[in-house]
Every structure is written in C-alpha cells, then in structure tokens.
Amino acid sequence: MKPILKGRAVVGQSGGCTAVINQSLAGVIEGVRGRREITALWGAAYGVNGILGDDYINLKSQSASVLKALGHTPSSALGSSRHKLPAGGEEEVLARLRRHDVRYLFMIGGNDTADTVLRIARAAEKENYELRVVHIPKTIDNDLKETDHTPGYGSVARFAAVTTQEAGLDTRAMKDVDPVKMIELMGRNSGWIVAASALLKKTQEDPPHLLLLPEIPFEEGRFLDRVEAVVRKTGHCVVVLSETIRDAQGNRIGALREGITQDPFGHVYVEGAARYLCRRVEERLKVRARFDKPGTIQRMSMPYVSTVDQREAFLAGVHAVRWALKGVTRVMVGFRRAPGKLYRIDYVPVPLEKIPNRERYLPENFLTSDSLMTTEAFKRYALPLLGPNLPSFPSLKR
Amino acid sequence: MKPILKGRAVVGQSGGCTAVINQSLAGVIEGVRGRREITALWGAAYGVNGILGDDYINLKSQSASVLKALGHTPSSALGSSRHKLPAGGEEEVLARLRRHDVRYLFMIGGNDTADTVLRIARAAEKENYELRVVHIPKTIDNDLKETDHTPGYGSVARFAAVTTQEAGLDTRAMKDVDPVKMIELMGRNSGWIVAASALLKKTQEDPPHLLLLPEIPFEEGRFLDRVEAVVRKTGHCVVVLSETIRDAQGNRIGALREGITQDPFGHVYVEGAARYLCRRVEERLKVRARFDKPGTIQRMSMPYVSTVDQREAFLAGVHAVRWALKGVTRVMVGFRRAPGKLYRIDYVPVPLEKIPNRERYLPENFLTSDSLMTTEAFKRYALPLLGPNLPSFPSLKR
Numbered sequence: 001m002k003p004i005l006k007g008r009a010v011v012g013q014s015g016g017c018t019a020v021i022n023q024s025l026a027g028v029i030e031g032v033r034g035r036r037e038i039t040a041l042w043g044a045a046y047g048v049n050g051i052l053g054d055d056y057i058n059l060k061s062q063s064a065s066v067l068k069a070l071g072h073t074p075s076s077a078l079g080s081s082r083h084k085l086p087a088g089g090e091e092e093v094l095a096r097l098r099r100h101d102v103r104y105l106f107m108i109g110g111n112d113t114a115d116t117v118l119r120i121a122r123a124a125e126k127e128n129y130e131l132r133v134v135h136i137p138k139t140i141d142n143d144l145k146e147t148d149h150t151p152g153y154g155s156v157a158r159f160a161a162v163t164t165q166e167a168g169l170d171t172r173a174m175k176d177v178d179p180v181k182m183i184e185l186m187g188r189n190s191g192w193i194v195a196a197s198a199l200l201k202k203t204q205e206d207p208p209h210l211l212l213l214p215e216i217p218f219e220e221g222r223f224l225d226r227v228e229a230v231v232r233k234t235g236h237c238v239v240v241l242s243e244t245i246r247d248a249q250g251n252r253i254g255a256l257r258e259g260i261t262q263d264p265f266g267h268v269y270v271e272g273a274a275r276y277l278c279r280r281v282e283e284r285l286k287v288r289a290r291f292d293k294p295g296t297i298q299r300m301s302m303p304y305v306s307t308v309d310q311r312e313a314f315l316a317g318v319h320a321v322r323w324a325l326k327g328v329t330r331v332m333v334g335f336r337r338a339p340g341k342l343y344r345i346d347y348v349p350v351p352l353e354k355i356p357n358r359e360r361y362l363p364e365n366f367l368t369s370d371s372l373m374t375t376e377a378f379k380r381y382a383l384p385l386l387g388p389n390l391p392s393f394p395s396l397k398r
Numbered sequence: 399m400k401p402i403l404k405g406r407a408v409v410g411q412s413g414g415c416t417a418v419i420n421q422s423l424a425g426v427i428e429g430v431r432g433r434r435e436i437t438a439l440w441g442a443a444y445g446v447n448g449i450l451g452d453d454y455i456n457l458k459s460q461s462a463s464v465l466k467a468l469g470h471t472p473s474s475a476l477g478s479s480r481h482k483l484p485a486g487g488e489e490e491v492l493a494r495l496r497r498h499d500v501r502y503l504f505m506i507g508g509n510d511t512a513d514t515v516l517r518i519a520r521a522a523e524k525e526n527y528e529l530r531v532v533h534i535p536k537t538i539d540n541d542l543k544e545t546d547h548t549p550g551y552g553s554v555a556r557f558a559a560v561t562t563q564e565a566g567l568d569t570r571a572m573k574d575v576d577p578v579k580m581i582e583l584m585g586r587n588s589g590w591i592v593a594a595s596a597l598l599k600k601t602q603e604d605p606p607h608l609l610l611l612p613e614i615p616f617e618e619g620r621f622l623d624r625v626e627a628v629v630r631k632t633g634h635c636v637v638v639l640s641e642t643i644r645d646a647q648g649n650r651i652g653a654l655r656e657g658i659t660q661d662p663f664g665h666v667y668v669e670g671a672a673r674y675l676c677r678r679v680e681e682r683l684k685v686r687a688r689f690d691k692p693g694t695i696q697r698m699s700m701p702y703v704s705t706v707d708q709r710e711a712f713l714a715g716v717h718a719v720r721w722a723l724k725g726v727t728r729v730m731v732g733f734r735r736a737p738g739k740l741y742r743i744d745y746v747p748v749p750l751e752k753i754p755n756r757e758r759y760l761p762e763n764f765l766t767s768d769s770l771m772t773t774e775a776f777k778r779y780a781l782p783l784l785g786p787n788l789p790s791f792p793s794l795k796r
Contacts, residue, residue, distance in 0.1 A: 017568050043794065046574060057794050066792050073791040075567030082575045166698040169473030170415050176444060177480045181694065270677075275670065292693030296579065300564040302789060303701030391700060393471040394464050396441065396455050 005130055005327075006037050007103025010051065011059070012044035013076040014109035014116070015139065017296075018152030019305045020313035024108045024136045025078065026071040027317020029059055037325060038104060047081035047109070048116055051093050054100075071314065074300040084112065090119035097131065104132050106320050110139035110150075114332060115356035121330045134320040135332040135352055138313070140299045142192035145358045146350045148335040151316055152299070154309030154385035157196035159298045160185055160240070161386060164197040165393060167292055168207025168238045175236035180227060180281050180289035183240045184274035185298060189214050190361045193298075197240040198374045199383055200390060207238035210372040212273075215361050217248040223277070224284050226372065231285060243293075245273055253277070306387035312345055319347040343384035403528055403725075404435050405501025408449065409457070410442035411474040412507035412514070413537065415694075416550030417703045418711035422506045422534045423476065424469040425715020427457055435723060436502060445479035445507070446514055449491050452498075469712065472698040482510065488517035495529065502530050504718050508537035508548070512730060513754035519728045532718040533730040533750055536711070538697045540590035543756045544748045546733040549714055550697070552707030552783035555594035557696045558583055558638070559784060562595040563791060565690055566605025566636045573634035578625060578679050578687035581638045582672035583696060587612050588759045591696075595638040596772045597781055598788060605636035606771075610671075613759045614769040615646040621675070622682050624770065629683060641691075643671055651675070704785035710743060717745040741782035 011028045013021055025043070032041045043057040044050030057078060062070075070077055085093065097105065097120075107117045117135045124131035137144050142153035164183060171181040187193040191213030198208055209230045212218060230237040245253045254276030271279075274291035281289040316333045323331065334350035337343070366378035409426045411419055423441070430439045441455040442448030455476060468475055483491065495503065495518075505515045515533045522529035535542050540551035562581060569579040585591040589611030596606055607628045610616060628635040643651045652674030669677075672689035679687040714731045721729065732748035735741070764776035 013571075017571050049574070057796055059794075062794055066794060069790070069792050070794075072789075073567070074564050076571040077794050078571075079573075080571045080575075082572075162701070163695050163699065166472050166700060167694045169471070170694040170698050173411075173415050173474040173476075173478045174480075175477075176447070177478075183693075183695075270673075271669070272673065275668075275673075279668075290693065291691075292695050293689075293691040294693075294695055295688065295690030296565045296568040297561050297581075297690050297692055297695075300568050301561065301701075302564060303560070303699075391470075392467070394467050396457075396460055396464060396468075396475050398455055 004037050005103050005132065006039065007101045008040040008042060009038045009104035009106065010042050010044055010056070010097065010102050011106040012047050012050060012108070013078045013080050014047035014107060014113040015080060015082060016110070016299065017075040017080055018138055018140050018299050019074040019155040019302060020151050020309050021108055021138050022073050022077045023071045023310050023313035024138060024151060024317040026067065027314040028106050028321055029067065031318045031321025035325060043078040046079035047083060048085060048093060049081050049083055050078070051096050054096065071310065072302060074302055082112070085116055085119065090116070090123040093120050094123045094127065094129065094131070098129055103130060104324050106134050106136060106324070108136040108138050108317070110137070110141070111144060111356060111359070114352060118330070118352045118356060121352065132324040132327070132329040134324050134328070135355070136316050136320050137332055140186060140193065141188045141190060143188060143190045143359045143361070144355060145360050146332070146334055146354045148337045148345065149385060151309060151313035153192060154306035154312070154387065155304065156193055156299050157199065157382060158306045158386040159294070159301055159304040160193055160197040161199040162304060162391060163294065164207050164238065164240055165200050165391070169393060171207070171236045171238055178288045178290050179231055179236040180278070180285070180287060181238050182274040182277055182289065182291035183238065184243050184272070184291060184293040185240060187214065187242045188244060189359055191215050191242055192362060194240050194242045195362055195366065195374045195378055196382055199379060199386065205234050208240040209234070209237045210239050211374070212239065212241035212245045213362065213371065214242045214244045214246065216371040218245045218253050220280065224280065227281055228285055231287065239277070241273055241277065243273055306385060308385055308387040315347060323349060402435050403501050403530065404437065405499045406438040406440060407436045407502035407504065408440050408442055408454070408495065408500050409504040410445050410448060410506070411476045411478050412445035412505060412511040413478060413480060414508070414697065415473040415478055416536055416538050416697050417472040417553040417700060418549050418707050419506055419536050420471050420475045421469045421708050421711035422536060422549060422715040424465065425712040426504050426719055427465065429716045429719025433723060441476040444477035445481060446483060446491060447479050447481055448476070449494050452494065469708065470700060472700055480510070483514055483517065488521040491518050492521045492525065492527065492529070496527055501528060502722050504532055504534060504722070506534040506536045506715070508535070508539070509542060509754060509757070512750060516728070516750045516754060519750065530722040530725070530727040532722050532726070533753070534714050534718050535730055538584065538591065539586045539588060541586060541588045541757045541759070542753060543758050544730070544732055544752045546735045546743065547783060549707060549711035551590060552704035552710070552785065553702065554591055554697050555597065555780060556704045556784040557692070557699055557702040558591055558595040559597040560702060560789060561692065562605050562636065562638055563598050563789070567791060569605070569634045569636055576686045576688050577629055577634040578676070578683070578685060579636050580672040580675055580687065580689040581636065582641050582670070582689055582691040583638060585612065585640045586642060587757055589613050589640055590760060592638050592640045593760055593764065593772045593776055594780055597777060597784065603632050606638040607632070607635045608637050608770040609772070610637065610639035610643045611760065611769065612640045612642045612644065616643045616651050618678065622678060625679055626683055629685070637675070639671055639675065641671055704783060706783060706785040713745060721747060
C-alpha cells in the first residue's frame with residue numbers, strides 16, 4: 001500500500017462513443033465520492049483537448065438528477081475526440097496537469113487512447129511527478145487485447161443480434177418483393193459486431209444467412225454463388241457485413257471502382273460496401289436487393305442496451321478509482337472471465353504497455369470452416385454479454 | 399341489424415410491414431373468438447397470393463403461446479405482398495373465396511390494398527354474393543386519407559424521434575471528427591416520418607437541425623447554406639431526410655447524376671440521397687459528413703415500439719370483426735380523434751371508396767415558413783402517438 005496521495009483528479013472520454021461510456025464516467029464519479037484524497041474531480045471536455053485547453057467540467061457540482069440520468073444517456077457526456085498527440089505533446093499535457101495539481105488521471109477509451117495515456121504516464125515518471133494513471137477500456141469494436149471483452153461491445157452486439165432477427169422477419173415476409181437484404185455494421189478491422197448478428201439464429205432458415213467479415217478476404221464470385229443458393233432454398237437471403245470488408249489485395253469493397261472513381265467534376269465517388277453488393281446481386285440474380293445501414297444508431301441505441309454491459313462499464317470506472325487510490329498506476333482495467341459455467345467477470349489490472357498498436361481479431365474457432373458463419377463456441381463466448389430478456393419471435397404453425 | 403351470416407373468414411396482410419401489423423391480426427383473432435357465425439378463421443399467406451393459391455394458415459389451431467407472442471412480433475406473420483391484381487383478378491379472387499364459403503374478408507394494408515379490397519367487394523356485390531369486407535389500415539407512411547393517423551406510424555415515429563436524439567448526441571460529442579450527420583428515413587411521398595424526428599427537440603441546439611421532406615422541392619444551394627450556418631453556430635449539424643426527396647423538376651436526389659449514371663460495364667449507378675448530400679457537404683464545407691440509414695430496422699424495431707400504436711392496431715382488428723358481424727361492409731376502420739385536451743381515438747367506419755389512389759401530405763401548418771422544421775401544431779398532433787416513457791437526455795452543467 002502506497003502512502004496517501006492528495007490532489008485533483010481528471011477524467012476524460014476519447015474515441016468513438018458507445019451506449020455505456022457514460023456508465024464508466026458514472027463509475028468514476030461514484031468511486032471518487034467521499035474520498036478526501038481527491039480534492040476535485042474534473043471532466044476534460046473533448047478528451048485530451050480539454051486538458052490542453054484547460055476546458056473542464058466540475059463533476060462534483062452536478063445535480064443529483066443529472067448524475068442519475070448520466071448512465072442512461074448514450075454518447076460521451078464530456079465530449080470525445082480522436083486527436084492524436086503530436087510528438088512531445090504528452091509533456092504539454094503533463095505541464096497542464098501539474099499546474100492544477102492533478103494527481104489522478106482516468107481516461108475512458110480504446111486503442112489510441114491507451115497510447116496517449118501511456119505516453120502521459122511515462123512523461124510523468126520521467127519528471128518524477130507522481131501521477132496515477134488508469135485507462136478504462138471502451139470500444140464497440142471489441143478489438144482490445146488482454147481483456148475478455150470491452151465495455152460497449154455487449155450493447156452493440158445486442159443491437160446486431162436483435163435487429164437482425166427483426167429486420168430478417170421483414171425480408172422473409174416480403175420475399176416476393178425484396179428477397180435479398182444486406183445489413184451493414186461497424187467494427188473497424190475485426191468482425192466482432194457482424195458475428196454478433198448471428199447470436200439469436202436458431203435454425204438454418206433464420207437470419208443471418210451469411211456473414212462478411214473484415215478478417216476474411218471478400219471473393220465476389222463465391223459470395224454471389226452463396227446468395228443465389230440461399231435464395232433458391234429459402235426464398236430470401238439476409239447478409240450481414242462489415243462496412244470495412246476488403247478483397248485479397250486489401251482494397252475496400254465499394255470504396256473505389258475502376259473507371260468510375262470520379263464524376264465529371266473530379267469528385268471522388270464512394271459507393272459503400274452494402275450498396276455495391278446490392279447492385280451486384282441485382283445484376284446477377286435479377287431480384288431486388290436492399291440494405292440497412294444503422295450507422296451511429298447501432299452504438300447509441302438505449303432501448304437495445306445490454307444491462308450486463310452497463311453494469312460492467314460502471315464497475316470498470318469504480319475499479320479504476322479504487323486501484324489508483326491504492327497506488328496502482330499505468331494499467332488498464334482488464335476483464336477476466338471466471339472459469340466455470342456461470343458467467344462472471346473479475347476486474348484485473350493489465351500493464352498499459354500491452355494495449356496500444358495491437359488489435360484482436362475473431363479467432364478461428366469462432367467461425368465455421370467456410371468463414372461465412374459463427375460457431376457454437378462464439379455463442380458461448382458472446383451470448384452472456386447481451387444481457388437477459390432476449391426476444392424470441394415464434395412463427396405461426398402451418 | 400342484418401341477419402346472421404354464417405361462413406368462413408379470411409384475413410390477410412399486405413404492403414410494407416410494420417412493428418404492429420401483427421397486433422391487428424391478433425385483434426381479428428380476438429374478435430372472432432367464440433363467435434359461432436364464423437366457422438373458421440384462415441390467414442391468407444402472402445396477401446392476396448394466398449387466396450389465389452389456396453394457401454392458408456389455420457388461425458384457430460395455433461397454440462396459446464404463439465398467439466400471445468404474435469402481437470409482439472414485428473413484420474407480417476402471414477407474409478405480405480405488393481402483388482397488384484390484374485384487370486379482372488378480383489373475380490378470380492372471389493371465385494376462390496366462394497368455393498370455400500368465405501363470408502368475411504379482413505385485409506390489413508395501405509393504399510394499394512384498399513384498392514384491391516374494394517374491387518373484391520364490388521365483384522361480390524355484382525354477383526349478389528354476400529361477402530362482408532373490412533379494410534384495416536396499416537402503413538408507417540401515415541399517408542392514408544380519412545383517418546387521423548394509421549397504425550404503424552406511431553412506432554416508426556417513436557423510432558425516428560428517439561434515435562435522432564440518440565444519434566445526435568454522438569454527432570455533438572464527436573463534432574471535431576464528424577460534425578455533419580444525415581439520417582435517411584422512409585415515408586414514400588410524404589414527410590410524416592421525417593417530421594417525427596423533431597418531436598423530442600426542445601431547443602434550437604437539439605437535433606435535428608433541419609429536415610428535408612418529399613413534399614418540399616430540394617434546393618441544393620439553400621441546403622448547403624443552411625448546413626454551413628448551423629455548423630458555424632453550434633459546431634455540428636444533424637439533417638434528417640426522406641430517401642425520396644426530389645428537386646423542383648421531380649428528379650429523385652442521388653438517384654441519377656449526369657455523366658455518371660453508368661459504370662464502364664453499363665450498370666446503372668444509384669448513389670442514394672444521404673450519400674449524395676454527404677458528398678456535397680464535404681466538398682463545400684471541407685468537413686466530414688456521415689449518414690445513418692436504418693432502412694427496414696425503423697419499421698421492425700420492437701424496443702422502440704409505441705404501446706399506444708400497439709393498442710390501437712389491436713383495437714382496429716377487433717372493431718373490423720365486430721362491425722362485419724353486425725353487417726357493416728366495404729369500409730375501412732378509420733381513426734377519429736376525440737375533441738378536447740385528452741388524447742382519445744374513436745373507431746369509425748369510412749367508406750372504402752374514399753381511400754385508394756389518394757395520399758395525405760403534411761399540412762402547411764405543421765411546417766415552419768422555411769419548410770425546414772416542424773411546428774408546435776405538429777407536436778400536438780403527433781406526440782401522443784409515441785406512447786409514454788419518452789427518454790430525456792440531460793447534459794452536464796458547465
């Protein structure tokens with residue numbers, strides 16, 4: 001146990017927003033409550049920009065009603081940013097923090113944020129300034145290493161799983177009109193979100209019928225063959241794809257096409273993966289294909305939020321403060337799944353060095369041999385993250 | 399009171415699906431329960447196609463658990479269709495119904511369905527075959543005449559209103575990265591759904607910042623000026639638009655562009671309204687613009703469903719059966735709002751002749767003078783349709 005360290009605390013949010021990032025903020029506020037070592041809790045506006053610009057929100061002076069609503073408000077209440085610190089920028093950040101006697105820094109973010117936080121922690125060590133730094137993970141992409149999963153993923157996974165069943169019912173009922181549907185989801189370079197769309201699939205006839213993942217090079221001929229086979233068999237086909245699928249050469253699908261990259265005014269022309277695939281399906285199968293692209297709605301939707309995700313995001317914030325007060329620093333709050341059949345998460349400090357510039361992809365055993373569908377092993381991993389009360393939509397008996 | 403008419407009943411669903419169309423089906427099943435005049439209740443598979451192909455689902459033999467889940471299952475449980483009867487097709491339909499001694503026909507659908515149903519009713523009258531025909535309205539577009547609103551609209555309106563606040567929070571928090579967002583919604587030729595996106599807007603800074611409606615010819619210069627002004631003032635801008643906006647000449651925005659309508663292989667190229675507008679904003683403002691296009695998710699989402707919409711859709715089905723048993727025929731179940739401050743709907747029979755080939759657009763007093771935002775009058779009209787427990791997302795105090 002290190003000696004008591006007295007000073008101010010700063011908390012920030014960074015990177016893409018989620019439906020539960022404010023739960024982690026609420027967890028930090030809860031952790032700080034009543035702890036005299038922390039003389040003030042300031043929220044940095046728009047991530048590290050708030051520190052650089054001395055732009056803070058006093059989190060101890062917020063009304064009880066706002067604090068109560070905070071955890072149920074999606075997006076980032078402090079404002080977020082993707083600002084990458086220039087070389088040496090961490091020293092500027094540290095100077096600002098020192099000027100305000102800040103001794104605790106909590107950043108809620110992903111991969112890039114972890115890098116920023118690590119640089120700040122190292123700068124403080126170099127200057128022998130005691131600053132306790134804890135990174136609180138956050139990303140819908142679920143692509144951080146050294147943790148079972150990341151807060152934010154469970155909720156977007158629930159959105160993907162449930163809306164795919166719902167929108168799939170639309171396609172099944174309208175198969176005479178619009179038999180092919182694409183649902184384009186997020187996920188950066190990994191297919192965790194797209195994979196989650198299959199979590200409530202029970203039979204072969206249930207949607208989704210095939211998945212297109214960024215990890216798997218897209219082969220157009222094979223894709224069209226498969227869509228055609230599914231339509232022949234079940235009368236309709238629901239494809240869930242990542243917006244970042246690529247071909248074997250690494251080119252984004254629907255991003256650029258030879259001969260049509262510019263309009264007559266020289267404007268670059270981006271079609272998007274789902275629309276491109278719809279067009280190719282229509283040309284080949286001579287049936288209509290439509291696409292849904294929920295975009296930021298998938299990561300902001302509160303009615304689809306996972307209560308498990310909410311609770312874990314909150315506890316990650318609580319643990320960050322608890323550890324820092326005990327002297328722990330330069331760590332990320334890692335999630336470790338307890339062994340056994342019952343789902344339970346333990347929170348463990350992970351050295352921050354292990355996080356930046358690494359990404360976690362879907363492991364092989366989570367995908368079927370043709371890479372077009374997920375396995376039971378994936379379901380065992382991901383289903384508990386969605387929370388309870390999952391819907392089920394029975395069909396009329398014929 | 400007409401004499402008792404004994405025979406079978408057929409119910410069908412037609413046109414685009416909604417989150418509550420199965421509530422109307424459940425209402426018909428409930429209405430028929432215990433009524434001996436109706437000897438059987440058959441659901442026609444895929445609308446009128448089921449009648450033409452003798453493809454029925456026996457609705458009296460369904461299990462209690464399936465019937466209980468039915469109303470909470472989106473899409474059309476019987477299957478839907480957009481099949482337009484060819485000239486004389488109504489006689490073929492009638493012949494099929496007569497063969498099975500069908501005396502009651504309930505069709506749940508929109509504009510086009512009303513036309514089909516009317517033709518069948520007229521054919522029966524011509525042949526002096528007593529067939530009681532009631533049309534149960536259904537369309538997310540809310541564009542039917544002679545009714546205060548249509549079942550299905552309240553739920554998609556709730557989806558539009560809430561997700562615009564949610565996704566708007568994302569844009570506000572990420573304004574340094576993605577300051578402009580488009581949300582592309584449905585609505586055919588009317589802007590009822592897009593208008594609903596503004597129902598939870600409280601201040602000028604709240605999203606949406608402008609609306610693009612199919613009723614109002616799109617002017618690109620004026621649009622770009624307005625987006626630029628909003629971004630200058632609030633740092634970000636959320637635009638909600640209909641996928642069917644048109645210019646003054648009636649051309650769909652983003653559908654075809656001169657010089658780039660075909661790729662080198664001769665494929666027609668459709669960009670879509672939101673993507674087109676994003677591109678134009680990026681060229682003009684030199685900032686990133688993104689779009690969300692929830693597509694069929696907006697009409698299938700159960701977590702965003704309006705409980706008011708659910709109840710009304712159910713009661714529309716119940717009334718249809720009740721009226722038909724009393725001898726009422728060739729009507730649609732119309733919704734009439736009771737006068738006074740308290741929201742209440744009375745169900746009234748509307749002559750079916752008044753429905754087909756007419757569309758209802760947003761009236762002038764529901765739009766501000768620049769046609770870019772809705773008025774308080776629209777809020778008074780539409781807010782009760784969303785149901786209770788609307789979320790509110792307070793901001794941290796600075």
